[in-house]
Amino acid sequence: MAPLVQIDDLRKEFGSVRALDxxxxxxxxxxxxxIMGPSGSGKTTLINILGGLDTPTAGRALVDGTxxxxxxxxxxxxxxxxxxxxxxxQFHLVPYLxxxxxxxxxxxxxxxxxxxxAREALGxxxxxxxxxxxxxxxxxxxxxxxxxARALINHPKLVLADEPTGNLDEANEEIVLRLLRELHxxxxxxxxVTHATSIGALADRRIDLAHGRLAQVVTRA
Amino acid sequence: MFGRILWKLLRxxxxxxxxxxxxxxxGATVIxxxxxxxxxxxxKLTREFRLLGANLVISRSxxxxxxxxxxGTPDSxxxxxxxxxxxxxxxxxxxxxxxxxxxxxxxxxxxDTPVVVAGTWVDQLPKLDPTWKIDGQWVAxxxxxxxxxxxxxxxxxxxxxxxxxxxxxxLGRSATFGIAGVVDAGAAADNQIFxxxxxxxTLAATSGQIELVQMSVSGTAAxxxxxxxxxxxxxxxxxxxxxxxxTEAEGNLLHRTRLLIASMVALILALTALCVLATMAALAMxxxxxxxxxxxxxxxxxxxxxxxxxxxxxxxxxxxxLGSIAGIALARWMGERVFGASIxxxxxxxxxxxxxxxxxxxxxxxxxxxxxxxxxxxxxRGE
Numbered sequence: 001m002a003p004l005v006q007i008d009d010l011r012k013e014f015g016s017v018r019a020l021d022x023x024x025x026x027x028x029x030x031x032x033x034x035i036m037g038p039s040g041s042g043k044t045t046l047i048n049i050l051g052g053l054d055t056p057t058a059g060r061a062l063v064d065g066t067x068x069x070x071x072x073x074x075x076x077x078x079x080x081x082x083x084x085x086x087x088x089x090q091f092h093l094v095p096y097l098x099x100x101x102x103x104x105x106x107x108x109x110x111x112x113x114x115x116x117x118a119r120e121a122l123g124x125x126x127x128x129x130x131x132x133x134x135x136x137x138x139x140x141x142x143x144x145x146x147x148x149a150r151a152l153i154n155h156p157k158l159v160l161a162d163e164p165t166g167n168l169d170e171a172n173e174e175i176v177l178r179l180l181r182e183l184h185x186x187x188x189x190x191x192x193v194t195h196a197t198s199i200g201a202l203a204d205r206r207i208d209l210a211h212g213r214l215a216q217v218v219t220r221a
Numbered sequence: 222m223f224g225r226i227l228w229k230l231l232r233x234x235x236x237x238x239x240x241x242x243x244x245x246x247x248g249a250t251v252i253x254x255x256x257x258x259x260x261x262x263x264x265k266l267t268r269e270f271r272l273l274g275a276n277l278v279i280s281r282s283x284x285x286x287x288x289x290x291x292x293g294t295p296d297s298x299x300x301x302x303x304x305x306x307x308x309x310x311x312x313x314x315x316x317x318x319x320x321x322x323x324x325x326x327x328x329x330x331x332x333d334t335p336v337v338v339a340g341t342w343v344d345q346l347p348k349l350d351p352t353w354k355i356d357g358q359w360v361a362x363x364x365x366x367x368x369x370x371x372x373x374x375x376x377x378x379x380x381x382x383x384x385x386x387x388x389x390x391x392l393g394r395s396a397t398f399g400i401a402g403v404v405d406a407g408a409a410a411d412n413q414i415f416x417x418x419x420x421x422x423t424l425a426a427t428s429g430q431i432e433l434v435q436m437s438v439s440g441t442a443a444x445x446x447x448x449x450x451x452x453x454x455x456x457x458x459x460x461x462x463x464x465x466x467x468t469e470a471e472g473n474l475l476h477r478t479r480l481l482i483a484s485m486v487a488l489i490l491a492l493t494a495l496c497v498l499a500t501m502a503a504l505a506m507x508x509x510x511x512x513x514x515x516x517x518x519x520x521x522x523x524x525x526x527x528x529x530x531x532x533x534x535x536x537x538x539x540x541x542x543l544g545s546i547a548g549i550a551l552a553r554w555m556g557e558r559v560f561g562a563s564i565x566x567x568x569x570x571x572x573x574x575x576x577x578x579x580x581x582x583x584x585x586x587x588x589x590x591x592x593x594x595x596x597x598x599x600x601x602r603g604e
Binding site: 048 | 229510522596601
């Protein structure tokens with residue numbers, strides 16, 4: 001089976017700063033990859049390019065057969081809606097929409113909304129009784145669980161998680177990691193940026209970046 | 222979902238949007254008031270101008286006497302065949318003809334002093350000139366040959382009051398009339414004496430001859446001109462003349478007022494758009510993060526900007542609707558002030574005002590274009 005993600009000599013420059021410098025690797029369907037490295041090593045840039053939030057300066061990034069670098073603005077929007085599920089460190093929920101509406105927003109941009117499916121997704125992350133709450137009325141952990149439900153609602157090919165537990169306390173971190181483990185066991189492909197070695201150890205493979213280059217690939221035994 | 226998000230957008234920014242709504246409503250109120258006034262103005266102005274008296278005069282071709290008071294003699298070639306003219310006139314009479322009367326002028330004498338006597342359908346006088354003020358009574362029957370109406374100056378000259386009797390002499394014939402009333406016309410008619418056409422014919426020893434026909438026709442200057450042309454084509458050999466100062470004044474005033482209203486509407490629309498623009502510029506800045514997130518979730522610019530444009534559209538429509546209602550009150554107030562008459566609500570003003578406010582609001586939503594440049598990766602980094 002062809003890899004879901006194929007990265008080939010990927011480069012990204014911000015002016016004179018080289019954020020990614022010839023990164024190449026593949027990700028198979030159902031793999032859980034942890035991307036690690038110090039600040040400024042290019043982890044988030046890599047995730048952003050794979051998610052169609054940014055474009056590479058050179059190289060190729062294929063996701064499910066789509067070369068992200070070749071997509072125009074509307075093609076990128078379609079790509080993000082149909083193939084990617086994002087989980088951000090800062091949760092990034094729309095503050096004036098309820099938990100349910102935040103999940104339905106992703107459905108709306110994907111195709112059509114299905115409220116019962118959105119309720120079910122929130123129930124799955126343990127927020128069945130908080131669906132009508134605004135983000136400001138939810139704890140950080142609850143907000144991140146809404147973000148997880150939102151990321152999964154459109155059944156994306158690839159889940160991109162950028163420091164998903166970076167802003168959570170230990171209890172909520174454990175809840176979110178349990179959710180990620182469940183997703184993985186269900187066959188979802190996950191690329192997760194993390195600083196924590198213990199969290200990185202949960203992944204099938206750990207890819208270490210340093211100065212925009214692939215420093216090390218560690219496969220879990 | 223579109224409706225839910227739209228509702229939340231409106232609720233979430235109600236403070237800022239309320240300010241814009243007040244501006245849109247204020248603009249719509251003035252525009253609606255002006256439009257109501259404009260739509261009703263033609264009718265009001267026409268009514269006002271009809272108060273100025275007759276506006277069409279029919280006379281024999283080639284005569285150019287003034288419209289009211291050209292004095293001829295019974296054997297003058299300027300005289301017209303009354304029956305022929307009035308028969309054709311009757312066939313062309315429409316509901317717009319407020320009043321019409323034939324006139325036969327003679328210069329009779331009272332106490333050896335010459336005075337212009339107009340033989341006419343005296344019952345039509347108040348219809349031809351509604352502004353005439355009468356002291357006494359109008360003569361109700363056009364066949365009445367014992368009563369007359371005196372112009373104010375004539376009454377003063379001969380020291381007559383309503384109820385007195387006046388004797389008129391013309392070429393050796395004389396007739397005595399009771400003075401039913403004295404009119405204050407504020408024009409040449411103040412110097413004249415009005416008697417019935419049959420009485421004038423008896424004095425002049427003539428029959429079926431008139432000098433001119435005066436008509437008061439309602440309508441715009443253009444429609445009166447059209448009616449005059451129609452009359453002229455069916456009355457060959459006769460001049461049918463709109464009284465120029467009345468029709469032109471009406472046309473000019475209507476044109477100038479329309480121009481003024483159109484300019485004010487354009488100015489108000491521009492100001493409304495500017496106010497919405499200021500609000501939307503601030504909102505666009507505030508919503509950069511939301512837009513970045515929506516883009517990250519796969520929202521196309523068309524869908525995202527569509528949401529915000531719908532918000533602006535609702536703002537414009539709501540302000541337009543509220544303003545349309547308030548504008549009726551404003552139009553009524555202006556109508557009372559300007560015309561001394563109430564302005565009727567014109568329902569076509571509602572959609573027109575709402576459409577204009579929506580368009581003005583949309584024009585004010587130009588800052589939303591800047592949202593297209595929002596880079597989700599930059600926004601999500603917190604920059």
